[in-house]
Amino acid sequence: MGCKNKNEEKLNTSSAYEREVRKPNIVFIYTDDLGFGDISSYGGTGVGTPAIDGLAEEGIAFHNAYATAATCTPSRYSLLTGNYAWRREGASVAKGDQGLLIDTSSTTLPAVLRIAGYRTGIVGKWHLGLGGEDGPDWNGKIAPGPLEIGFDYSYLIPATGDRVPCVFVENHHIVNLDPNDPVQINYQEKIGDWPTGKETPELLTLKPSQGHNNTIVNGISRIGYMVGGKAALWDDETVPMELVDKSQKFIKSTSGQPFFLLLSTHDIHVPRVANKMFQGKSGMGPRGDVILQLDWTVEQIMETLKSQNLLDNTIVVFSSDNGPVLDDGYEDQARELIGDHKPTGGMRGGKYSAYDGGTKVPLIIRWPNGKAKGTVSNALFSQVDFLRSFAHLTRVEKVPDDVIDSQNRLDVLLGDDEVGRTSLVQESYLGPLSYVENSWKYIEPLDGPTLVPWGPIIETGFQKQPQLYNLKEDPEEQKNLAEQFPEKVKDLRGKLTNLKKD
Numbered sequence: 001m002g003c004k005n006k007n008e009e010k011l012n013t014s015s016a017y018e019r020e021v022r023k024p025n026i027v028f029i030y031t032d033d034l035g036f037g038d039i040s041s042y043g044g045t046g047v048g049t050p051a052i053d054g055l056a057e058e059g060i061a062f063h064n065a066y067a068t069a070a071t072c073t074p075s076r077y078s079l080l081t082g083n084y085a086w087r088r089e090g091a092s093v094a095k096g097d098q099g100l101l102i103d104t105s106s107t108t109l110p111a112v113l114r115i116a117g118y119r120t121g122i123v124g125k126w127h128l129g130l131g132g133e134d135g136p137d138w139n140g141k142i143a144p145g146p147l148e149i150g151f152d153y154s155y156l157i158p159a160t161g162d163r164v165p166c167v168f169v170e171n172h173h174i175v176n177l178d179p180n181d182p183v184q185i186n187y188q189e190k191i192g193d194w195p196t197g198k199e200t201p202e203l204l205t206l207k208p209s210q211g212h213n214n215t216i217v218n219g220i221s222r223i224g225y226m227v228g229g230k231a232a233l234w235d236d237e238t239v240p241m242e243l244v245d246k247s248q249k250f251i252k253s254t255s256g257q258p259f260f261l262l263l264s265t266h267d268i269h270v271p272r273v274a275n276k277m278f279q280g281k282s283g284m285g286p287r288g289d290v291i292l293q294l295d296w297t298v299e300q301i302m303e304t305l306k307s308q309n310l311l312d313n314t315i316v317v318f319s320s321d322n323g324p325v326l327d328d329g330y331e332d333q334a335r336e337l338i339g340d341h342k343p344t345g346g347m348r349g350g351k352y353s354a355y356d357g358g359t360k361v362p363l364i365i366r367w368p369n370g371k372a373k374g375t376v377s378n379a380l381f382s383q384v385d386f387l388r389s390f391a392h393l394t395r396v397e398k399v400p401d402d403v404i405d406s407q408n409r410l411d412v413l414l415g416d417d418e419v420g421r422t423s424l425v426q427e428s429y430l431g432p433l434s435y436v437e438n439s440w441k442y443i444e445p446l447d448g449p450t451l452v453p454w455g456p457i458i459e460t461g462f463q464k465q466p467q468l469y470n471l472k473e474d475p476e477e478q479k480n481l482a483e484q485f486p487e488k489v490k491d492l493r494g495k496l497t498n499l500k501k502d
């Protein structure tokens with residue numbers, strides 16, 4: 001038998017495959033605060049997630065994939081721009097009236113896919129700011145936003161579910177806004193006469209545990225003050241149904257042109273308010289119930305693709321923007337009812353943290369035609385790489401130079417390269433950056449609180465001394481080897497410093 005060079009064989013396989021599924025549709029389901037250990041196929045024990053597990057059975061489950069940051073805004077910034085968000089001043093957790101954080105002249109993932117001929121849409125959580133420097137004009141044309149950075153269609157939760165305004169924005173306008181009842185928003189002080197959680201806690205159906213005591217909308221007090229726009233308010237219990245409905249409409253309106261849909265779920269972020277279908281069904285309280293609800297979302301999307309005969313030419317990606325958190329500001333018993341379930345899968349830290357629990361997230365890709373079906377990949381991958389990888393997949397030859405951090409890792413995504421990146425950076429919420437190279441991880445020394453100060457009981461990663469862990473031998477980051485390997489510390493610190501200069 002003729003002996004083919006292994007690399008050649010690999011190349012042949014991928015290119016034949018790529019030719020076959022050239023310009024597949026891409027449905028990217030980006031969840032919020034879902035931990036590595038929250039889904040059954042990643043070892044979660046608390047809640048069954050059959051639809052998500054089904055994706056893993058039909059695709060590749062990545063066990064060494066990272067969001068770039070331990071909070072939402074910077075992770076999403078990286079996914080869309082192909083750059084680390086710490087390069088952009090102010091790209092930390094965005095306020096609800098923040099102006100657009102992505103420069104409209106920058107290269108973005110949707111813009112690249114549009115060049116490749118795709119119709120591009122985003123449905124769900126945005127949290128990257130809207131409008132110019134002064135923020136959005138809520139009652140007029142809300143721009144710039146997704147439509148100015150490469151999306152053809154958008155249906156947004158403007159910031160987060162726990163930040164005002166609690167309204168959907170479709171393309172440039174608030175949905176169902178009555179011009180006689182304009183929306184007013186203030187993040188500094190109370191405006192209008194709508195009750196607040198601080199003044200009238202007796203009106204609340206869900207009580208805050210930290211912050212979240214400003215304007216009450218639907219019995220839940222939020223971050224920020226709001227008045228007006230009554231007819232436009234969303235109903236927390238049907239937000240996922242609304243997002244599924246808009247996603248289905250986007251998918252169904254395809255006319256043969258390939259499409260990219262970013263479905264950015266509100267689940268499982270706070271406030272965790274499950275629809276009646278899921279209330280009390282998980283036995284783990286609202287946090288478990290909204291995991292079931294998230295699984296339902298995935299099921300609905302897969303059924304839609306199936307009924308539209310699109311499964312054979314659509315890539316489905318499933319991931320999360322940062323690690324998990326239990327008490328994130330509302331008394332929803334997440335901590336009390338967690339039982340043996342381990343949302344981080346046993347990793348140290350969680351949302352906000354410099355430890356791996358903050359950024360190592362589930363990532364599943366289902367390719368059409370059963371490519372690498374049912375496999376697990378341990379290749380090192382960062383979500384910042386989607387931009388160049390999908391550019392390569394869709395034959396966009398020249399990605400402009402403003403995309404600094406993204407690498408073409410299509411072979412990893414296809415399951416053909418089991419090594420992946422050699423290094424990546426993780427951004428914690430309050431300060432330290434970490435630099436991972438192969439199995440080493442360096443966390444820069446910084447002075448600050450060792451626990452997230454407002455109450456989620458998560459280690460931040462702050463330590464005055466440098467930290468060095470061997471992730472292969474010590475994935476729980478328990479044994480700081482910095483003193484034992486000073487040269488390694490010096491080497492990784494130097495590399496991180498150099499990267500910051502790029």
Ligand code: NG6
Pocket residue numbers: 032033071072073093127160162210211212223269270322328329454
């Ligand atoms: C924090 C909020 C938290 C959440 C987070 C952003 C408080 C006490 N905590 O400031 O509830 O909204 O910001 O989460 O206000 S993220 O997933 O969108 O990054």
Ligand code: CA
Pocket residue numbers: 032033071072269321322
């Ligand atoms: Ca998040």
